[in-house]
Amino acid sequence: MKWKVCGLKFTENIIEVAALQPDFIGFIFFSDSKRFVGDNFQMPSINTKIKKVGVFVNSNLAFIINKVEKYNLDFIQLHGDESSTFCEELKQTFSIIINKKKIGIIKAFGIDTNFDFNKLLIYSKLCEYFLFDTQSLNFGGTGEKFDWSLLKNYKLNVPFFISGGIGLSNIDEISTLKLNFPHLFAIDVNSKFEKEPGLKNIDELKKIPKSILEL
Numbered sequence: 001m002k003w004k005v006c007g008l009k010f011t012e013n014i015i016e017v018a019a020l021q022p023d024f025i026g027f028i029f030f031s032d033s034k035r036f037v038g039d040n041f042q043m044p045s046i047n048t049k050i051k052k053v054g055v056f057v058n059s060n061l062a063f064i065i066n067k068v069e070k071y072n073l074d075f076i077q078l079h080g081d082e083s084s085t086f087c088e089e090l091k092q093t094f095s096i097i098i099n100k101k102k103i104g105i106i107k108a109f110g111i112d113t114n115f116d117f118n119k120l121l122i123y124s125k126l127c128e129y130f131l132f133d134t135q136s137l138n139f140g141g142t143g144e145k146f147d148w149s150l151l152k153n154y155k156l157n158v159p160f161f162i163s164g165g166i167g168l169s170n171i172d173e174i175s176t177l178k179l180n181f182p183h184l185f186a187i188d189v190n191s192k193f194e195k196e197p198g199l200k201n202i203d204e205l206k207k208i209p210k211s212i213l214e215l
Contacts, residue, residue, distance in 0.1 A: 167192030
């Protein structure tokens with residue numbers, strides 16, 4: 001089981017989180033978010049084994065490319081209403097402009113009882129991963145867990161992250177979830193492990209059971 005710590009923005013805190021060796025670290029480039037990195041964000045040096053993920057919400061192509069190049073991002077997480085056409089255009093642009101390494105795409109979807117998993121099919125050849133979060137008008141950040149049993153409606157083979165309200169009180173449920181849904185690739189932790197928006201609680205992150213991460 002891989003794990004991602006998302007929504008970091010303070011330099012020393014980023015370095016402390018990186019010392020815990022998560023597989024992914026997420027940085028939010030959406031100005032309406034409480035965890036927006038800001039316009040003058042400086043990326044500290046991070047072990048290259050930790051993949052840097054830029055989180056974007058309905059951003060234009062030029063903005064995303066600029067941040068990928070400026071911060072040497074490894075993955076783009078599209079957390080808005082981005083179409084499959086946009087994902088395809090983004091992938092093609094990466095292959096032309098950024099040819100030193102492959103930039104992966106994570107497409108996020110807000111899940112509720114009305115979510116139609118069939119709409120993911122058109123994205124399945126364009127994204128390395130999906131991310132399932134709690135449905136929100138504000139594109140995530142609710143700190144609330146969605147009904148994980150809804151994942152029974154997921155029929156594709158694209159591995160996925162699970163996000164939304166994951167904390168120490170429910171993280172043990174991930175073991176059963178992994179057994180039931182083998183395409184569960186990673187957990188995405190955020191607000192339940194914070195002292196304040198964007199500032200992660202290192203002591204709490206250390207309490208994530210190793211048994212979960214070894215699944």
